[in-house]
Amino acid sequence: MKTPLPKVNEIEKKWYVVDATDKVLGRLATQIALRLRGKHRPDFTPHLDTGDFIIVINAEKVRLTGRKLDQKMYHKHSGYLGGLKSMTARQMLDKKPEDVIMLAVRRMLPKNKLARHQLKKLKVYRGGEHPHQAQTPEPLEISA
Secondary structure, rough: OOOOOOOOOHHHOOOOEEEOOEEHHHHHHHHHHHHHHOOOOOOOOOOOOOOOEEEEEOOOOOOOOOOHHOOOEEEEEOOOOOEEEEEEHHHHHHHHHHHHHHHHHOOOOOHHHHHHHHOOOEEEOOOOOOOOHHHHOOOOOOOO
């Protein structure tokens, strides 16, 4: 007996909205990465995109435990000599809180073309408003 594989056009994708207020960053990111890949579904297939769309609101209110606000560093390099720029997590949350969640989730996904496609289904917003009301997203409660 062959294992049934879902067809790409038959995969039903839902929209969920997650409120990041007072959620721990790592625990939130693991649950989001799991939903984006589709590992919560019984028809999960590693080589197909079976995941759902996730909308994260209130990204600036995410929480980091311990002394990570001052000790965790985010680095980027321009490619030129001496072009390394670093920011602490506190500075990153002040300037670009969307990127903090996006980077945490991206680093939990596999490093391939499929993961880049799955990451496009993650929408992160600083405040409590989002422009995806037409998709009628369901609230997703993540315990953290």
